[in-house]
Amino acid sequence: MxxxxxxxxxxxxxxxxxxxxxxxxxxxxxxxxxxxxxxxxxxxxxxxxxxxISRIDDLSYVRRANGHLEIGALTKHRVVETSELVHRHVPLLADALRYVGHVTIRNRGTIGGSIAHADPAAELPATCVALDAQLVVQGPRGQRVIAAADFFHGYLMTALDPEEVITELRVPVLAKGTGCAVEELARRSGDFALVAVFAAVTLELDGTCREARIAVAGAGPAPVRATAAEAILRGNAVTTDVITAAANAVADATDPPSDIHGPAEYRREMAAVLSRRAIKQATNRANGGV
Amino acid sequence: MERRDFSFVALARPGAGRDKKTWEDTVVEQNAHEGLIGARVRRKEDLRLLTGRTQFVDDVQLSGMLEAAVLRSPVPHARIVSIDVSEALEHPGVYAVMTGAEVKEAVSSPQPVIWRMIPDQLIPDGYPLAVDKVRYVGQGVAAVAAKDRATAEDALELIDVEYEELPAVASLEDALAEDAPKLYEDWPSNVSGSTTIPKGDVAAAFADADVVVTESFRFARQTGAPLETRGVVATWDPYTSHLDIWLSTQSPNLARDLLGEVLGISVDKIRVRTPDVGGGFGNKFDFYGEEIVAAILSRSTGRSVKLIEDRMESFVANAHSREQKIDVELAATSDGAITGLRATVYAVLGGQLGTVGIGPCWTTAALMTGPYDIPNAELSVVGVMTNRSPYGSYRGWGQPKSNFVHERMVELLSRRIGMDAQEIRRKNFVPPDAFPYASPVFFYDSGRYADCLDLCEKSVEQAGWLERRDKARADGTAVGIGYSFHVEITAFGPSRILNMAGLQHAGFDEEVVRIDSTGHVTVYTGQSAMGQGVQTALAQVAAQSLGVALDDVTVVVGDTDTCPYTGYGTGASRAAAVGGGAVLTAATRLKEKVLRIAGQILEASPEDLVVQDGRVSVTGAPDKSISMAEIGDASYRRMNGLLPETESPTLEEREVFDPANVAFSYGCTAVLTEVDTETGEVRLLDYLIAHDCGTVINPLIVDGQLHGGAAQAIGGALYEELVYGDDGQIQTTTFMDYLIPTATEIPPFRLEHMATVADHIPGGFKGMGEGGTIGGGAAIAHSVEDALSDYGVSITSLPITPPRLLAAMRAGKDNG
Known part of the structure; x- marks a missing residue:
């Protein structure tokens, strides 16, 4: 080796x-x-x-600007996970990063590196998709901004050109009244997810769902945004029936792989189980619960 | 199937040849002042281990040393048509390239298979690198020695091997299929051999049975995965023809003998040194081809050669274990008396036989009756070759499967006849007055099994598990409690009896205890230190036996030139028992000499002297005393007028201890488990082991061994599996895919101890390195079944993974 x-x-x-x-x-x-x-x-x-690139200092930062957070590509996972700004404005990101490997790994792993590597079972790509994040990349023809939804093309494949490098992650600040939850199934603590669901639910004052964001890792060759499930939640009171319908819609949106740790059918079924739990918990948190 | 009469076990009757007086007196004396034997003292090794002062084999740096790498087969089964090494030889920095055919030319005999329990077993000639044919993915094909490891790996890519692929025999079923491709063309089939261990009249037992319970069990492949992979540094002196080996091994004396056998040189020319060993777990008991490859590469280059197995190689080149299929039938009366046990163990062997051959699988059969007095048994083992890595030693050595089988059968019988499983255990236990007890093969020396089960159950109650389970169930959470009871063969073992069982090696132990000119003590042992704390344990025995402080004892390990010979090696839970027993006897005899010398100097009779904290004093006259340092000085340097004329200079004793019998430890494991009924995830909430290993030398070490053993049981029960595809390719060659439990998966442990001494071992010690591993799987399975009692789940294979458990829950419900 x-x-x-x-x-x-x-x-x-x-x-x-x-x-x-x-x-x-x-x-x-x-x-x-x-x-x-x-x-x-x-x-x-x-x-x-x-x-x-690890010695380029000016690529490590977390700052607020124009309704989103700007996170330098070389910022370590652990820095983002423990950032006050992230906790206040995009708690889903902090929740998700806790599942990335172990602390020692998060002390070294960078945000840009994880996104560029684009492992479909990784937490960060799916979280970026759920949050409508954007990636700032630089190449020979200057800078461009790519939506996370357009960035992840398949297993370890991205929209990045060979001569481009990610410089920044931009994450929109979540609206007030949003609750977030991450549910991950992994064989052991710190392993890549068999399936992980990332959910953010924004409620109106009357309890109906104004906005829902749900993405799944381990659900296919790239992170999956469960738009049909989000539509089921949006505009409705978040009842048990609605949650179940949405969770089933999440599972329907997945096309997970089979491997030695679990067959595709198992992963798909777990996507529904985890989605139910995640939506429920995110809704509780939007209501001020923990 | 061949039947064998194991009547030779009668020779193993304990009590033969022991010197009772010497050690029993010592133990009594020790207990009188609560000595070091039994003391929870910190391990002498830990300061070095925890501060990074240790030296592992990869830390060995020798002048002009080369580093080697092995080219491994990418295919499971193929004829080697040709190997072209010319490009690799020309690669800058490469000193030698060697193929399997060249290695075969250079050795005197094939790789040794030291366990030969089946007299007519077909044992193929295996060589350190493949010759003509490869029979598993990862089998060594060629090796390179170069200026560094990276260059050696570069050169491996330049070796051109042409394979003519053959159909892979990827599994047990493939191997036993009619018209299966054969691994060895001149064999009638892929079966290497089979044998049956008989006891009583099993046919009558089944004919007369009220109840017959039948089941079939499967166990996944596992490996010990020591943190430090295997490694060797070989230096063949071209002028003296001496071979100097640094080897990460549990068995340096065995390795030296086997190096001599394979290389055709006398062992006086071979020195095996063992640096700190970063975990062995049985894997490093075995003797591997890399040891020979490094030696031959050293001989051909005239330089030292280091060959370190990397982690990916470790998953194919280190010993694989555990994989078996076992068909079982149990006969019982309707009131729960087990009257017969019939089983066939299918050993899923690899493409070649490892050092211990079919040994662990034979042991599965030999110990399948466990703690139960089952009058009739017919226990068979069938060894089947497959295109998988060779089978070898791993903590438990077959016993985790025996245990899973007898404990699962007890639970199945319990369900069938509606009798509590614990009552079935109690009813069938070998009773205390039946020892020594003749099991189908081995004599069990001593035990109080029912007391141990009581202790475990009482501890479970005291820990509040029953309330926790009730409360969880009321809240709709699936929580269960599972038990298992295990026996563990230790103190391996009586040499001649092991020879009769088929071992081509001995089981005695030799220890040297020396007091030096400053009155300090050095113990020289052939046992290996691999993190288990053997240096501390032996130091405690020596210190207490001599009456000196623990800090005044040094234990030297790991050099065949300076340390004595131990048979077998440091495995089979023998170091503390046979090593401790030998040290105790040697130290006790040495103390007699100390007292004779002190008696002369103090003008007192030796019987009137006591030794404590390194000082010999006259009973009742404490001011009349002499230090061990003064006695040391009188024995080595300034003797005149002090050392009695009748005594020779120096203070040293050597003891060879060949135990009359093995010793059986035992224990009861209980596990509290929660199952997520939607995902199939299993979480262990609490874990308890009640345990008896005779006289405990150091409870801290015993606890650590139980913890570590249980962690490996948890790995086997829930996580670990070496997976092969239908194509014979291994799919688990990193720790991302081969899942060993980490700290977050390990529950807290509670331990309870009782002590029933082995009266044929000086000190009464029994071994206990494997019990934690043996008893865990069944207890975990039972806790899962208990948690899912509504589902009617029956667990017949390990590991229990979330998708499999969810499927079993559904199958159980469908059936129910």
């Missing part, structure tokens, strides 16, 4: 990253190294150049 040989470049600026990517189409970016380093050591990834 020793990596094949590669060139190593320690980048000091985003421009240098983009230039180096353009020069070598088989280059790979190293940020926190939590996914790339095992792949290198197993020789499943064989880049010719490793661009180490």
């Amino acid at each position: 020793k990596a094949a040989t590669f060139e190593y470049v320690r980048a000091t600026s985003v421009d240098e990253v983009v230039r180096t990517l353009a020069d070598d189409e088989d280059a790979k970016i190293l940020a926190g190294g939590q996914s790339l380093v095992p792949l290198l050591n197993m020789r499943l990834a064989r880049p010719t150049t490793i661009i180490d």
Whole structure:
């Protein structure tokens, strides 16, 4: 388990990253190294150049601007998870990050790295989809902004061009009266999810659902946004029947894989079970519960 | 099927050849002043372990050392048509490339299979690297020695192997199918051998039975997954032809003998040193081809060669275990007396036989009656070769399956006849007055099983589990309590009897205890330290036996040139029992010499002397005393006028202890479990073991062994499974897929101890390294069944995964 040989470049600026990517189409970016380093050591990834961006300081921040939070791509999971701004404005993100590996992993793993890696069972991509987040990326032709809904194309595949790098995650601030919940089924604490459901429910003062956001990890080759389930909730009182109908709609929207940890049918069924629990808890929290 | 008469066990009757007086007197004396034996003292090893001062095999750095890597087969079953190593040889930094055919040329004999319980078993010649054919994914095909490991791995990619693929025998069913492809073409089938262990008249028992319960059980493949993978550093001196080996092993003496056997050299030329071992779990008892590959690469390059198994390799090259299918029939009376047990153990062996051959699977059959006095039994084992990695040693060594079978059968009988399972256990236990008890193969030395079950049940009540279960059920939560009762074979073992059982090795232990010129004590042992605390345990025995402080005892392990010989190795829960017994006898004899010397100096009779905290004093006259340091000085340096003319200089005793019998520990496990009935997830809420391992040397170590063993039982019951696809490819080669339980999956443990001494072992010690692992699976299964009592679930295979449990709940409901 020793990596094949590669060139190593320690980048000091985003421009240098983009230039180096353009020069070598088989280059790979190293940020926190939590996914790339095992792949290198197993020789499943064989880049010719490793661009180490971990020393670029100005890409690590969490700040509020214009109705959303801006999170630098090199911000560590643990920093976001414990950020006061995130807890206040996008609690779903903080809830979700608690399920990413273990604390030691979250101390090193970066937001940009997890999104760029695009593991469909990972928590962060699905959370970004649920929250209508945006990704700011930089390439040789400058900056562009990609909606999370358009970003994740399939298993470990994204809308990122080979010479582009993610610089920032933008997450809209959730409306007042929103409750969030994450329900994850994993074989062990800290494992990738068999299935995980990320839900945010916004209630009117009369208790009807104004807005619902539901996304699922482990549900297919990319994170799944359960729009049909959201529509079932929107405009309705969140009764047990409505929750069950919405949860079933979530399951219908999934196309999970089968593997040694669980068959597809099991995962799909669990998507309904977890959705029921998540919607119920998010609704309770929107009502001021815990 | 061949039947064997195991009447030789009569030789194992305990009591033969023991020196009762020596040790019993010592124990009495020890207990009088609450000595170190039985004291919960901190482990001497831990300061080094916890501060990173240890040296593992990969920390060994030798001048000019090369690093090696092994090319492993990507296919399960194929003929090797050709191997072209020319490009690899030309790769910069590469010193040697070796193929299986070259290794075969360089050795004197195939890899040893030391357990041969079945006389007519077909045992194929296996070599350190594959010759002509590969028979499992991960089998070594060629090896490279290079300036560093990365270069060696680069060179592996340049070796061109042409395989002619053959149909894979991916599973037990594939292997036993009619017209199955054969792993060994000259064999009649894929069956390596079979044997039957008889007891009583089983046909009559079944003919007369009121009730017959039938079931079939499956156990997944597992591996011990030590934190430190296997590794070796070999230095073959080209001028003296001495072979110097650093090896992460539990059995350095065995390894030295086997290195000599395979390489065809006398063992005086071989030195095996064992650095700190980062976990063994039985896996590192076995002797692997890499040891030979490193030695031969060293010989061919004239340099030291390090060969470390990486984690991915570990999942295919380290011993696999546990995988069996067991068909069982139990005969009983309607009032719960078990009258007969009939079982066939299908051992799902790999493409080659490992060091211990079919041993663990034979043990499953041999110990299948467990703690119960079952008068009639017919216990068979069938060894079946498949295109999977070889079967080897892992903590429990067959017994977790025996235990699961007899405990599950008790529960099934309970359901059938409507009698409480605990009452069935009590009714069938070997009673205390029946010891020594002849089980189908082994003599059980001692035990108070019903007392232990009572202790467990009482502790469960005191822990409030019954109320917790009631309350949870009232709240609609599925919570259950499960029990199991286990026996554990330890103190392995009487050498000649092990030989008769088929072991090509011995089971005695030799220990050396020396007091030096400063009065401090060094114990030299052939046992291996692998994190289990053996240095502390042996130091406690020596310190108490001699009357010195624990800090004044050093225990030296891990060097065949300086440490004595232990048969077998540090496995089979033997180090504390046979090592502790030998140390106790040697130290007791050494103390007699100390007292003779002190008696002369103090002008007192040795009988009037006491030793405490390193000082010998005259009873009743405490000012008349001499320190151990002064006695040491008189024995090594300034003797004149002090050391009696009748005594030789130095203070050293050597004891060889070959126990007359093995010793059986036992215990009762209880588990409190919650099941999520919607997801099938199982959460262990609490865990209790009531346990008896004879005289306890250090309760802290015993607790740790039970905790660690139980953690591995939990792994086997709920998480761990080496999965092979229908194509014979292994699908679990990282810790993302092979799930060992982490701290978050392990419940708190409660332990209760009782002590029934082994009266044939000096000190009365029994081993206990495996009991936690043996009893866990059945108790967990029973707790799950109890939690799901509304569903009629019957668990017949491990591990219990959430999707499988959900499916079983539905099947149970459908059936019900």
